[in-house]
Amino acid sequence: MSVKPQEHVRPTLGSLRRSRTADVKGQVFFGLLLIAVVLAVAMVLAVLFSVIVDGTEILGSRLWSFLTNPSSSDASRAGVAQGIRGSLLIAGIVSLVAFPVGIGAAIYLEEYADDGVVTRTIEVAVRNLAGVPSIVYGLLGLAVFVQQLRGITGGSSVISGGLTLSLLVLPIVIITASEAIRAVPSSLSDGAYGLGATQWEVIRTLVLPSALPGILTGSVLSIARALGEAAPLLVVGAAAFYTTGFQGALEQMQGAFTALPMNVANFAKLPADQWAGHAAAASVVILVVVFLINLFAIIARARITKKLGR
Amino acid sequence: MTTLPTDASAGANASGSTWQPILPSVASRGVAAGVEVILYLVVTIIVAIVEYFVAGPFTDFGPSNWWIAFVVMAAWTGWTWAGSQNLVGSYVDHFIADREGGPACFSCIAVRQLTRFGVLFGIPFLILNSNVALSAALMVATGLIIWFSPGRRAPWDYVAGTVVTNAFAGEASVELPPLNSPKDLQLTGSRVAENRRARLLLQFAGLSSVIISGLIVRNIFTEAWQFVAAQEFSWSLLRDIGWFPRRNKFDLSTLFVGTLWITGIAMIVAGPVGLGVAIYLSEYASTRVRNVVKPAIETLASIPSVVLGFFAISFISPRVLQSVGGSFGIDFGIFSLISAGIAVGILTVPIVASISEDAMRAVPRELREASYGLGARPVTTALKVVFPAALSGISAAFIVGISRAIGETMVVFIAAGGSGGAIFEADPTKPGQTITAAMASLGAGTDSVAGSGIAFQSLYFLGALLFIITLLLNVMSDAIVRRFRQEY
Numbered sequence: 025m026s027v028k029p030q031e032h033v034r035p036t037l038g039s040l041r042r043s044r045t046a047d048v049k050g051q052v053f054f055g056l057l058l059i060a061v062v063l064a065v066a067m068v069l070a071v072l073f074s075v076i077v078d079g080t081e082i083l084g085s086r087l088w089s090f091l092t093n094p095s096s097s098d099a100s101r102a103g104v105a106q107g108i109r110g111s112l113l114i115a116g117i118v119s120l121v122a123f124p125v126g127i128g129a130a131i132y133l134e135e136y137a138d139d140g141v142v143t144r145t146i147e148v149a150v151r152n153l154a155g156v157p158s159i160v161y162g163l164l165g166l167a168v169f170v171q172q173l174r175g176i177t178g179g180s181s182v183i184s185g186g187l188t189l190s191l192l193v194l195p196i197v198i199i200t201a202s203e204a205i206r207a208v209p210s211s212l213s214d215g216a217y218g219l220g221a222t223q224w225e226v227i228r229t230l231v232l233p234s235a236l237p238g239i240l241t242g243s244v245l246s247i248a249r250a251l252g253e254a255a256p257l258l259v260v261g262a263a264a265f266y267t268t269g270f271q272g273a274l275e276q277m278q279g280a281f282t283a284l285p286m287n288v289a290n291f292a293k294l295p296a297d298q299w300a301g302h303a304a305a306a307s308v309v310i311l312v313v314v315f316l317i318n319l320f321a322i323i324a325r326a327r328i329t330k331k332l333g334r
Numbered sequence: 335m336t337t338l339p340t341d342a343s344a345g346a347n348a349s350g351s352t353w354q355p356i357l358p359s360v361a362s363r364g365v366a367a368g369v370e371v372i373l374y375l376v377v378t379i380i381v382a383i384v385e386y387f388v389a390g391p392f393t394d395f396g397p398s399n400w401w402i403a404f405v406v407m408a409a410w411t412g413w414t415w416a417g418s419q420n421l422v423g424s425y426v427d428h429f430i431a432d433r434e435g436g437p438a439c440f441s442c443i444a445v446r447q448l449t450r451f452g453v454l455f456g457i458p459f460l461i462l463n464s465n466v467a468l469s470a471a472l473m474v475a476t477g478l479i480i481w482f483s484p485g486r487r488a489p490w491d492y493v494a495g496t497v498v499t500n501a502f503a504g505e506a507s508v509e510l511p512p513l514n515s516p517k518d519l520q521l522t523g524s525r526v527a528e529n530r531r532a533r534l535l536l537q538f539a540g541l542s543s544v545i546i547s548g549l550i551v552r553n554i555f556t557e558a559w560q561f562v563a564a565q566e567f568s569w570s571l572l573r574d575i576g577w578f579p580r581r582n583k584f585d586l587s588t589l590f591v592g593t594l595w596i597t598g599i600a601m602i603v604a605g606p607v608g609l610g611v612a613i614y615l616s617e618y619a620s621t622r623v624r625n626v627v628k629p630a631i632e633t634l635a636s637i638p639s640v641v642l643g644f645f646a647i648s649f650i651s652p653r654v655l656q657s658v659g660g661s662f663g664i665d666f667g668i669f670s671l672i673s674a675g676i677a678v679g680i681l682t683v684p685i686v687a688s689i690s691e692d693a694m695r696a697v698p699r700e701l702r703e704a705s706y707g708l709g710a711r712p713v714t715t716a717l718k719v720v721f722p723a724a725l726s727g728i729s730a731a732f733i734v735g736i737s738r739a740i741g742e743t744m745v746v747f748i749a750a751g752g753s754g755g756a757i758f759e760a761d762p763t764k765p766g767q768t769i770t771a772a773m774a775s776l777g778a779g780t781d782s783v784a785g786s787g788i789a790f791q792s793l794y795f796l797g798a799l800l801f802i803i804t805l806l807l808n809v810m811s812d813a814i815v816r817r818f819r820q821e822y
Contacts, residue, residue, distance in 0.1 A: 047711050047713070049711075050713035054712075056610060057610045057618060060608075060609070060614065061610065061627060064607050064631055065630050067607075068631070068634045070645075070649065071634075071641065071642065074648060075648075078648055127539075128536045129536070129539040131539075132533075132537055136536060136537070145544055146543055146544055150543045151808070152805060155805070156741075156804060157741025157742075157743070157801075158743065159741070159773050159774060159800070160550065160801050162773075163550075163553070163554055163794060164550050164553060167553035167554070167557065191546055194542065194543065194546065198543065222525050224532040224533070252637075252638025252641075253639075254639070255743035255774060258777050258778050259773070259793075260777075285638050285744070289744060292643060292647065296647070296648075300648055303644045307640070307641040307644055310638055311638075311641065314637075314638065
């Protein structure tokens with residue numbers, strides 16, 4: 025009896041694929057992953073569509089008056105103009121306060137700092153601040169800006185709100201700017217140091233220009249974050265509705281204020297049969313603003329990156 | 335100064351020993367003037383919008399001096415189309431001259447243009463407040479003077495030019511020290527001093543985060559201590575029928591149960607979905623699919639939480655929970671812990687997904703290739719090789735997600751329905767209160783609470799609790815990442 029030598033079958037791509045189609049466990053796993061992805065995308069679409077559908081009635085019938093009317097107890101006249109004003113001012117204050125300090129801190133951490141106690145303390149502080157819930161920043165703002173610095177900020181004013189949100193986004197600005205600076209190839213700065221440049225000259229002429237796209241994107245995104253936050257403003261004392269007579273610029277800055285997300289929260293807290301449309305319409309306004317900011321950041325990053333040829 | 339050269343190539347021999355400025359053609363000047371007209375009109379519109387919203391709807395709103403000034407500037411530039419020296423055109427000049435390596439002086443052009451701008455628009459603008467006709471006449475007159483001057487250059491341009499040349503001539507070129515020996519590379523005192531100043535300033539910026547942390551700890555914990563140390567406080571107040579701060583009933587278990595439900599439901603939603611998305615994106619997705627799915631998930635991260643709160647009461651409660659619960663005989667109201675928990679979960683999905691995905695993508699390619707080389711299937715590679723290697727990062731993602739869910743305020747404040755106070759309730763289908771929502775409702779009524787004894791301080795007591803909880807969670811996630819990080 026002769027043993028027939030086993031025929032050597034050379035695996036082909038086809039045979040490998042066939043073995044994969046028999047992979048039941050793999051198929052089930054892949055199916056579960058697909059369900060997760062579809063669920064996640066469905067959540068996004070559900071939020072956007074539901075809000076837009078609820079908001080179309082108001083946005084379709086009286087878009088202009090909704091954008092330009094102040095808040096009111098009359099549902100047919102209430103609008104978000106005061107919220108837009110507050111959010112614009114807050115965005116201005118955040119970019120004036122949080123950007124310079126945050127970018128400065130990032131430069132210090134990445135370029136100057138040695139590996140000492142001070143540096144490590146700063147790093148730990150930044151990481152922990154990034155995880156502190158936003159409402160705790162509201163408490164800080166209430167204690168420091170509203171109560172202790174009442175003389176400067178005028179109490180529950182847009183200055184207090186803007187400064188509180190500046191503190192809130194500061195760790196985000198620091199972290200994103202640090203990442204952008206770290207991504208600059210060290211050969212650039214090494215070359216400059218070799219030519220005898222000081223640290224500041226290297227930072228000013230090489231590091232900052234090449235890190236600019238990343239820094240810009242991070243900063244712009246942090247503005248979007250600040251514009252969406254309502255919890256700290258609630259604690260700092262943003263008003264649901266306020267009236268003013270004729271005021272000077274300073275009195276306006278120190279007076280009552282509100283912001284777009286506060287408008288949404290207030291409308292959502294009112295009886296739904298009359299006010300649900302207002303909350304949805306105000307949500308659409310915020311979403312449009314936030315998406316435009318994000319889009320701007322993405323496009324700006326793409327353009328600058330392309331220009332720098334990286 | 336004679337008439338303008340019309341040919342862009344007139345001075346192209348920049349390589350010669352004598353440098354000649356290259357002036358842009360009339361056509362490019364025309365384009366520049368057009369750009370400037372559009373620019374002014376856009377500025378006018380932006381000024382109008384900003385003025386409307388910043389000045390406030392209650393103040394007078396109408397065409398202000400700024401609008402008029404910018405519209406006049408646009409009209410004037412359009413009128414002197416392509417012939418004059420406008421702002422944009424000057425910078426085109428400057429740019430071309432600079433690129434050709436010629437002696438362009440940025441400050442020269444800036445000062446000359448500022449003078450021009452001031453005489454043309456600034457002075458009429460100041461007069462405009464009192465007399466529109468006079469300032470309009472002034473603008474027309476200055477425009478005419480420029481129009482009929484030789485080379486369209488008004489007399490004050492020459493004056494400004496002389497002043498500028500005398501004042502700024504030295505600045506245009508930088509004198510480099512001679513470089514003969516290595517000693518010449520030594521840093522001079524002024525450069526070292528500049529570096530030291532910059533370092534000091536940036537160090538202050540760096541210390542800001544430490545200062546903020548200090549302020550949080552000092553302010554919140556002193557106020558929280560005042561709550562505990564107050565006359566009317568006793569520890570028995572923390573165990574009662576519910577959370578009613580204005581009636582001195584501070585039952586912490588009400589808030590803890592609410593917070594636990596919200597966090598638990600949120601993680602039941604966000605955990606599997608976020609992890610699934612992460613595994614799919616890092617192990618299975620082609621670049622094309624990735625480019626669609628990842629931005630979609632990131633969109634979710636940029637939706638403000640108030641919008642999710644409204645979504646919970648306008649969609650999740652009425653259209654999902656009430657219709658599904660109805661068929662099982664469970665009665666849902668509009669406001670319930672489940673509804674808020676699901677919305678918080680939706681907010682947490684992108685956090686879990688993006689941090690886990692980063693962790694899994696950080697697993698080196700070689701591990702996957704070795705696994706495939708041994709004949710493992712994709713599912714085995716994903717679950718037995720990549721997942722364990724990325725486990726520290728994934729658990730950090732879950733902890734960060736939990737910490738975010740605990741700290742989420744607006745969704746719960748809007749959708750959980752326990753504003754002001756809540757009775758102890760362990761049933762998630764009923765309204766409830768969390769730590770953050772309790773703080774928000776206390777904070778929303780700050781003015782009325784401010785005088786009423788320890789109710790106001792309880793706000794800080796809760797803040798201190800929340801701060802400690804989230805701090806512990808963050809420290810834990812950091813420790814996990816550091817402890818179990820695999821060095822590849």
